[in-house]
Amino acid sequence: MTRSAPRLMLVAPFLLVVAAMTGAVWHYGYRQALDELSRRGEADLALVLGGLVSDLQRYRDQAVALADHPSLTVLTHASGPRDRRVATRLLIAAADRTGAGALYFADRDGRLLAGTALRPEGFAGAPAFRRALDGALGTAHGSDGAGGRYFEFAAPAFGADGRVSGAVVAVAPAENVEFGWRGMSTAVFLVDVGGSVFLSNRSELQGWGKVPGAPELVPPGGQPIRFGQSRSGPHEIWQIELGPYLPRRAVQVAQDLPRIGMTGAALVDVGPARRLAALQAAAVAVLLLFFGALLLMAQERRHALARANAQLERRVADRTETLTRTNRALQREIRERQEAEAALKRAQAELVQAGKLSALGKMSAGISHELNQPLMAIRQLAANGGAFLKRGAPDSAAENLARIDEMAHRMSRIIRNLRAFVRNENEPMGRVDMIKVVEVALEMTTERLRKDGVAVDWHAPPGPVLVCGGEVRLGQVLVNLITNAADAMAESAERRLSITLEDGAPVRVAVRDTGPGIEEPEKIFDPFYTTKDVGGEGMGLGLSISYGLVQSFGGRISGANTGAGAEFTVELDPWAEERVA
Ligand code: ADP
Secondary structure (H helix, E strand, C coil), rough: CCCCCHHHHHHHHHHHHHHHHHHHHHHHHHHHHHHHHHHHHHHHHHHHHHHHHHHHHHHHHHHHHCCCCCHHHHHHHHCHHHHHHHHHHHHHHHHHHCCCCCEEECCCCCCCHHHHHHHCCCCCCCHHHHHCCCCCEEEEEECCCCCCEEEEEEEEEEECCCCEEEEEEEEHHHHHHHHCCCCCCCCEHHHHHHHHEEEEEEECCCCCCCCCCEEEECCCCCEEEEEEEEEEEEEEEEECCCCCCCCEEEEEHHHHHHHHCEEEEEEEEEEHHHHHHHHHHHHHHHHHHHHHHHHHHHHHHHHHHHHHHHHHHHHHHHHHHHCCCCCCCCHHHHHHHHHHHHHHHHHHHHHHHHHHHHHHHHHHHHHHHHHHHHHHHHHHHHHHHHHHHHHCCCHHHHHHHHHHHHHHHHHHHHHHHHHHHHHHHHCCEEECCCCCHHHHHHHHHHHHHHHHHHHEEECCCCCCEEECCCCHHHHHHHHHHHHHHHHHHHCCCCCCEEEECCCCCCCCEECCCCCCCCCCCCCCCCCCCCCCCCCCCCCCCCHHHHHHHHHHCCCCEEEEECCCCCCEEEEECHHHHHCCC
């Protein structure tokens, strides 16, 4: 689903709500404004019609007042031209006072007896006059055929016998009334009982009639036209197209005028009401949309935050998982390494043990020979010493004893070395004089070297050369290097073993031979690498053990070919007093 879909789901109903509320506000506002408009229209209409009725009242009252005037009633009896002149003057004077169009007095047959104007056709057919003959006040309106419209009022004149003897007829031209309405902004009109517009301040409406019960208007002497008529609550709305001086859409207010038998009506333009309603609705819509937009923005922000948060949490979770995995792998690796280290240590320990045994084996022959020789010498010297004593040569016997003592010392040294060699594991690190170590190693291998005819080239430096290490273990390393050199030179014509010791940092001991050299220098420190008979002396452990021992003192051992044989170098840190402290 795209991101815009949920937004649309939110926005569409909101817009619908806004539209509904705007519509409702418009409707309500329009109704309110219509109420106000019709109230105003009704008030205007009442004012206008009130004026009209009181205007007409004047003419009617005048007719009534003149009806029993003796100057007029006398005319219904035998009367002369003088009476008629008097009556006519009376009527003219009265008409001048009220501004009435015309005033007439007629007998009951409708014949004109006196008047402000001529009326040759008489009044026999005039509806107002006929009503007056019945003894009531007659009211009528009509047109004179030349476009002039008028109101007509007739008041009965009673004779001495109490019967109607004639009537005064007052004619008021409608233009007089209409003239006062002209300036009004509201279209006002009077509709007669026939449904035709008799009077209006809009010439466009003049003469129009409404077809009863049908939504049509009939123009004077033309085809009916449709006009829209609808209701909005109690109000009747007209939609008409009758020129620029009439509203296209108007509310129609009406008032009955029973006195003149007409209905007064006004058309009030609903434009302002619509504009006001539209304004209110627009204001509400703008407000709602504004708040909606704010809400939407807030919602968007909330969503964006939630999305960012979720993304962050996902990333953290991913990272945590990766870390956990890495951690687990690391722990496994550590475990494996620890196990491998333990296995290595075990193997190393076993190798050391095996190497020691092998070295012991190698040495035992030399040592037994070494011990045997002084023993034999001691026996010989002791026997000779006894013989010297018997012969009375105590000096020679003492010399023998001294040699015996020297021999015993030598033997005990050999034995001590052997024991130390076996127990070397617990030997502490300490100050060791390398001169002594070399000499002890040479001493332990003297027999072997002598037997092989190896010339030893060794010149001890003047002072002690002190290093930090284990004396016995260093001796073991040197014995191993010397015997290896002797082994290598077994087949050589020249057999020379050179040992040099250089003081310095580091202290360097070099064991050089004149053998054939090393076959594979890169392999010699590998455990079990040997070029010697496997069944015989070779086990391939001597150098690898030596390597481990030197390393344990912080030094290094290396082997290389010189061109005339092999050279093994042991480098060790010189002794430093502060190390012990
Ligand atoms: P081993 O003496 O039992 O063979 P080492 O570890 O002492 O075991 O020696 C390993 C190998 O290194 C020897 O078999 C030999 O091939 C070689 N090697 C050691 N010393 C010398 C030397 N001085 N000259 C030539 N080769 C040597």
